[in-house]
Amino acid sequence: MDSQELDKRRSIIAHCLSMNALGINQGTSGNISVRHNEGLLITPTSYAYDKLEPEDIVFLQLDGAALGRRAPSSEWRFHCDILRARPDVNAIVHTHPTYCTVLAIMGRPIPAIHYMIAAAGGPEIRCSPYAIFGSQALSNHAVEALVDRKACLLGHHGMIAVGSTLEKAMWLAVEVETLARQYHGCLQIGDPPVLSDGQIADVAAKMAGYGLQD
Numbered sequence: 001m002d003s004q005e006l007d008k009r010r011s012i013i014a015h016c017l018s019m020n021a022l023g024i025n026q027g028t029s030g031n032i033s034v035r036h037n038e039g040l041l042i043t044p045t046s047y048a049y050d051k052l053e054p055e056d057i058v059f060l061q062l063d064g065a066a067l068g069r070r071a072p073s074s075e076w077r078f079h080c081d082i083l084r085a086r087p088d089v090n091a092i093v094h095t096h097p098t099y100c101t102v103l104a105i106m107g108r109p110i111p112a113i114h115y116m117i118a119a120a121g122g123p124e125i126r127c128s129p130y131a132i133f134g135s136q137a138l139s140n141h142a143v144e145a146l147v148d149r150k151a152c153l154l155g156h157h158g159m160i161a162v163g164s165t166l167e168k169a170m171w172l173a174v175e176v177e178t179l180a181r182q183y184h185g186c187l188q189i190g191d192p193p194v195l196s197d198g199q200i201a202d203v204a205a206k207m208a209g210y211g212l213q214d
């Protein structure tokens with residue numbers, strides 16, 4: 001393994017630990033991947049993050065063929081399919097954050113209640129229909145819900161955030177959970193007013209280059 005690959009494996013482990021410390025995931029319910037050579041590096045399935053060593057991260061070809069001492073995340077299908085469908089994406093964070101998951105259980109996309117939704121790529125963060133974890137149906141739903149977006153909710157399941165780097169994907173995951181918490185709060189009071197598509201387009205134009213900087 002060269003030093004670049006070792007750095008990516010270490011970074012995946014550090015981000016696994018930080019997504020739990022940040023409160024956007026619990027236990028081993030999430031998974032992370034980073035594009036690498038002609039495939040990707042991905043977390044192993046059901047393995048405690050605080051025990052992870054670089055050698056536990058699995059290399060997958062984009063067709064799902066695995067190389068490593070552990071089995072890949074059960075969600076390897078959508079990690080492979082998103083990276084195949086989206087050349088702009090190099091990293092994927094999947095978690096079960098509480099407020100995103102509450103909305104996903106209720107089948108509610110996040111509307112443009114706050115201008116920061118533009119960071120996810122448009123005026124709405126979609127919620128895909130339910131499909132059992134690890135399935136091709138779930139992967140198909142995820143790819144579709146992410147068209148022109150960098151985040152989506154997964155019905156009765158959780159959330160996906162993507163980015164050109166793992167740092168950006170993780171930053172967005174925190175922002176999306178914040179939006180979900182804000183929307184949940186608004187719903188306690190009533191039916192919140194939303195910003196128009198034009199207002200979100202203006203924010204997107206002004207935001208170009210905003211967000212986590214390289």
Ligand code: 13P
Binds near residue numbers: 044047072075
């Ligand atoms: P893994 O432990 O297999 O990554 O699965 C957790 C999960 O999120 C299933 O949706």
